[in-house]
Amino acid sequence: MTLLRPQVGPITGPDPSVFSQHYWDGCAAGELRFQRCAVCDTAVHTPAAVCPSCGSEELRWESSSGRGVIHSVTIVWRPVTPAFEAPYAPAIIELEEGWFLLTSVIDCDTDGEELAIGAPVEIVFHPLADGFVIPYARPR
Template sequence: MSLLVPQSGDIPLPQPGPLSEPYWQGCREGVLRFQRCLDCKAATHTPALLCAACASRSLEWVESSGQGEIYSWTRVWRPVTPAFVTPYVPIIVTMDEGWFILSNLVGCEDDAVAIGQRVEVVFHHSGGSDDIFLPYFQLVP
């Protein structure tokens, strides 16, 4: 058993651009955002120019509740790069608003995870000199 912690150090980081800036600004503010189509009401993540469901360009940024449930997970012992602390547990979360996000689970032992568990977002600074805050998830007590 190992306590799952946020990654730090020389890890690969996202490169925010104009399309994703509202998402990353939300992360800096402690708010998880996603896009919703004004025409068909479909939720989407990652940031896009067009709705994946109906191809509308009428997308708005919406604040998420930050809660959802674990849809899938795995435990990683052989990291992508040596900068990653192992073990870590990537999870796919079905957010309460109906969209999916891939992240890591933190704040619990690596053997405490199960499909269907409720989780909530927590933000951690990337540890670099940038202004990137990454969304992680922890189990809801």
């Protein structure tokens, strides 16, 4: 049994683009943002210039509830670089609004039911060493 925690080391932060800056600004403000297509209603993430479903440029920003379920998860015991503190649990989270976020699950044990596929989670935010704020998922 090992508690999963946010990364505290000097891991590489995001490199915001003109499309993703609003997303990262939201994280810094404690708000999980995504885009929705005004033409076909598809929820879009990662931030884009055109809808990946219909090609429309009519993408609008919305705020997510931050609630979702674990769609897929694994536990990393040997990190890819020494900057990462293991173990950590990369996961694909399916948000209530119908989009997916790749993040890590924290605030639970490595061997608990809280890491099961379909387990309910909520998004919380933690700063990296360089000041970027990134989203994590935790059991709810």
